[in-house]
Amino acid sequence: MLPLNRDKCETFYNDKENAEGTAPSKAMTDIILRTINLTKRYKNRLAVDHLNIEVRQGEIFGFLGPNGAGKSTTIRMILRLIFPTEGDVEIFGASLKEAGQRALANVGAVVEKPAFYGHLSALRNMEILGGLQKPVSRRRIMEYLERVGLAERAGDPVKTYSHGMNQRLGLALILLKEPPLIILDEPTTGLDPQGMKEVRELILALSRERGVTVLLSSHLLYEVEMIATRMAIIHHGRLRVGGSVQDLLKQGPSEVLIKTDRPAEVLQFLKTIDSYSSARIHIGGGINVELDQERIPELNRQLVNAGFNVSALVPQRTLETYFLNLIEGREA
Amino acid sequence: MFRLIWFELIKTFTRWRTYIGFIAFGIIVPLVVTGLKLGGQDSFKRHLFSLLQNDFIIGGNVLNGWFFGFFFMGALWVHVPVVLTIVAGDQIAGEGNAGTFRFLLTHSVSRTRIITAKFIVTLIYTAVMVLFIGGLTIGLSLCAFGGGDLLVVRKGILVIQEARLPYLFLMAYGLATLAMFVVSSLCFLFSAFTDNPIGPIIATMAVIIVSIIIISLPFDLFQAVRPYLFVNYFDAWQKVFDDPVPWDIIRMNIAILAGFMITFFLMAVVYFSRKDILS
Numbered sequence: 145m146l147p148l149n150r151d152k153c154e155t156f157y158n159d160k161e162n163a164e165g166t167a168p169s170k171a172m173t174d175i176i177l178r179t180i181n182l183t184k185r186y187k188n189r190l191a192v193d194h195l196n197i198e199v200r201q202g203e204i205f206g207f208l209g210p211n212g213a214g215k216s217t218t219i220r221m222i223l224r225l226i227f228p229t230e231g232d233v234e235i236f237g238a239s240l241k242e243a244g245q246r247a248l249a250n251v252g253a254v255v256e257k258p259a260f261y262g263h264l265s266a267l268r269n270m271e272i273l274g275g276l277q278k279p280v281s282r283r284r285i286m287e288y289l290e291r292v293g294l295a296e297r298a299g300d301p302v303k304t305y306s307h308g309m310n311q312r313l314g315l316a317l318i319l320l321k322e323p324p325l326i327i328l329d330e331p332t333t334g335l336d337p338q339g340m341k342e343v344r345e346l347i348l349a350l351s352r353e354r355g356v357t358v359l360l361s362s363h364l365l366y367e368v369e370m371i372a373t374r375m376a377i378i379h380h381g382r383l384r385v386g387g388s389v390q391d392l393l394k395q396g397p398s399e400v401l402i403k404t405d406r407p408a409e410v411l412q413f414l415k416t417i418d419s420y421s422s423a424r425i426h427i428g429g430g431i432n433v434e435l436d437q438e439r440i441p442e443l444n445r446q447l448v449n450a451g452f453n454v455s456a457l458v459p460q461r462t463l464e465t466y467f468l469n470l471i472e473g474r475e476a
Numbered sequence: 477m478f479r480l481i482w483f484e485l486i487k488t489f490t491r492w493r494t495y496i497g498f499i500a501f502g503i504i505v506p507l508v509v510t511g512l513k514l515g516g517q518d519s520f521k522r523h524l525f526s527l528l529q530n531d532f533i534i535g536g537n538v539l540n541g542w543f544f545g546f547f548f549m550g551a552l553w554v555h556v557p558v559v560l561t562i563v564a565g566d567q568i569a570g571e572g573n574a575g576t577f578r579f580l581l582t583h584s585v586s587r588t589r590i591i592t593a594k595f596i597v598t599l600i601y602t603a604v605m606v607l608f609i610g611g612l613t614i615g616l617s618l619c620a621f622g623g624g625d626l627l628v629v630r631k632g633i634l635v636i637q638e639a640r641l642p643y644l645f646l647m648a649y650g651l652a653t654l655a656m657f658v659v660s661s662l663c664f665l666f667s668a669f670t671d672n673p674i675g676p677i678i679a680t681m682a683v684i685i686v687s688i689i690i691i692s693l694p695f696d697l698f699q700a701v702r703p704y705l706f707v708n709y710f711d712a713w714q715k716v717f718d719d720p721v722p723w724d725i726i727r728m729n730i731a732i733l734a735g736f737m738i739t740f741f742l743m744a745v746v747y748f749s750r751k752d753i754l755s
Contacts, residue, residue: 223582225753249584259575263491272483273576276583279479317579 174201176236176325176357177222183230184217184381191217193381194231199325199359204351206372206389207361214381215361216256219329222359223253235325249277252323254331258314262303266294266313269302274320285320292316308335315343326350327359332367340364344371399460400440402431405453413450432460480585480593488563488597497559501609505548509616512544541618542626542641546717548613553652553710556609557659557684558677563601564663565676567594568748572671572755587749595664595741602660603653610649628717636717644716651713651726654733658706659684661740668744671755706736 177199184192192214199205209215220226222233224240224247233240238247260269270285289295292312297305302313311331318326328347332340348371350356362368368375369389376386385392404410411431414420420443422434435443437459447454488494568591571577581587626641628634636644662683666676687707690698702708712729715722 220753225578225581227750227752245581245586246584248582251582253582255578255582257575259578261487261576262574264487268486268490272486273579275479275483276580276585314579 175199175234176201177359178234179218179222179231180234181231182218182221182228182233184214184221184226185229191381192221192228192378195378195381195383197376197383197386199357200374201357202351202355203373204347204358204360204371206368206375207359207378208365208368208375209378211363213378215378216329217381218378219253219255219327219359219361222327223251223255224248225255250323251325251327252318252321253327253329254311254314254318255327255329257307257330257333258310258317260302260310260313263301265299266302266305267298269313270317270320274317277321280320288316288320289313291319307333308339311335311343312339315346324355325357325359327361329361330363331360332362332364340367347371398435398437399432400435400437400443401426401456401458401460402433402443402447402454403456403458404430404447405455407431410447410452413447413452417446477589477593480589481596484593484597485600488567488601491566493566494563494601496562497556497605498608500559501552501612505609505612505616508548509544509620513620539621540624540626541614541621542623542638542645544617544621545610545614545645546626546628548617549610549648549652549713552609552613553655553713554684554688556606556656558681560602560605560656560660561663561677561680564598564660565667565680566673567598567664568667568744569670569673569676570667572753573673575755577753577755581753588745591668591745591748595661595744598660598664599657602656606649606653606656610645610652614645626717634717634719636719647716648713651716651730654730654737655706655710655712658733658736658740661737661744662706665740665744665747668748668751706733709733 175198177197179195179197182192182195183190195214195218197205197207207215207218217226221228222235222240224245233247235247236250240247260266261272264272266289267282267285270289271280271282274280274285286295286298289298292315294309294312294316297309302310305313311333312335315331326347331347332343335343344367347358347360351358360368360372372389374386374388375392377384402410407425407430411423411425414423414431414433419439420433420435422432424432426432433443440457440459444454444457571580580590623638625638626636628636659680663676663680666679667673670676684707687705691702691705691708709729709732712726712733715726715729
């Protein structure tokens with residue numbers, strides 16, 4: 145379990161010791177991360193193709209795509225682990241090409257599975273990886289290890305840690321840096337459900353209460369749907385769609401699950417109405433019908449007026465169906 | 477920069493593999509000294525006397541600690557690279573293999589500074605290893621066989637007075653350390669090319685073995701490339717025991733070895749600074 149909560153998050157950025165040097169310039173635009181025609185080509189394979197995304201200050205930006213879509217390549221280019229074939233990245237207004245590694249001064253990141261020096265303790269790992277830019281005190285390190293529930297194991301070699309503990313150590317490490325921009329690549333992988341929930345809460349708390357901007361890449365689409373404010377979907381290295389999560393969910397047809405005591409009769413009734421011709425029995429009980437979410441009250445009225453008991457009308461359109469439709473080419 | 481070097485020292489000297497060489501030589505050298513003390517010294521004496529007794533009258537403690545210290549230096553320098561590559565080959569490739577670059581290189585610290593810190597620590601390890609071997613071989617030999625003048629059989633026979641020997645051995649080990657710096661630098665360069673720490677070890681040893689074969693064979697073609705091979709300068713340390721000491725040649729050898737070392741390091745920096753971290 146990941147013992148993080150909002151109360152604890154409130155003090156993450158209160159430490160005076162680390163107050164200097166992390167805040168970006170006030171004069172900068174509210175777009176704090178921008179990729180400009182970002183392209184990566186490996187011999188004959190185009191991994192990322194002229195990608196343009198913008199992440200605004202304070203938002204949680206979901207970055208989605210199926211395996212091999214180019215998400216990790218993009219994140220690695222943003223973090224200067226991989227060099228673009230073409231294009232550039234601007235972080236807090238600084239060009240990665242021109243500023244080089246200095247552009248990452250205000251960025252904290254966990255890329256894929258967090259990896260540490262297994263023979264060293266968590267404390268030593270934090271000292272080394274957290275102290276590259278400036279020294280950090282053991283007191284502060286212990287404070288952050290305590291917040292992620294690793295204080296008691298602080299002296300143990302990291303090679304004895306579980307995957308979930310490594311994830312927590314990774315989060316503690318980037319929080320130690322107190323960056324205004326956090327980039328997380330699959331941050332909940334390997335965590336138990338409670339841990340996943342707590343990481344989501346942590347991300348939300350950091351964003352809402354501290355104004356931290358988060359670029360979140362995840363294969364768990366519902367996770368992005370739950371916490372992201374805007375998102376971009378890439379496929380085959382190209383940006384397929386971008387915008388606010390709510391707006392994207394409104395696009396195109398969606399399904400509604402009708403919960404009723406007489407599903408067979410309701411199905412027969414719906415089949416008589418042209419606009420509900422897609423109605424079919426849902427495997428888990430009830431009836432599915434393709435319907436825009438705006439028309440749900442109308443459906444409800446029609447069913448009630450026809451004398452049916454409607455116990456629930458559940459919108460079935462999620463980011464996952466949208467995402468799957470998009471990558472399967474059913475939506476533009 | 478000092479903090480980066482300190483961090484690299486912690487990473488390197490807290491791994492048990494760093495001590496493989498110390499353990500290996502810590503076992504081998506006392507074993508050989510014990511073997512010499514328990515009778516092996518006699519076979520040395522017979523062999524040496526059979527070579528020299530027709531032309532020289534040999535007196536005093538010829539087979540002393542300095543003599544065996546000199547013998548160990550000549551015998552071990554081809555084995556030292558093996559243990560050096562275990563650490564040098566891991567410096568960059570090991571981080572790639574473990575995936576730790578994903579944290580290490582996503583800060584505002586330049587790759588050049590990180591790789592420079594790693595290189596400095598590789599050189600520190602190399603120097604410590606060579607000086608450990610030197611201290612151990614000479615120390616144990618002197619304890620077991622006592623002191624005396626050094627008999628050097630090289631381009632004739634030379635007897636060096638004991639008073640000069642600490643100074644000469646110090647210089648010899650300095651030159652041997654420089655030669656081993658070149659080995660570590662080459663392995664460090666190979667380490668930048670890959671994420672597999674075994675690769676640089678094999679590649680470095682292959683280069684050394686092939687180079688030694690080339691400089692050993694008396695073919696004109698091979699002799700022509702000899703000056704361009706760094707192993708050709710590995711025996712620079714022996715020159716401090718010549719009479720007169722060929723300082724010009726030693727200075728040139730130092731410059732050439734340093735040139736190789738700097739070239740390998742700069743190649744590693746240039747390559748690694750633009751390397752895509754995919755692990």
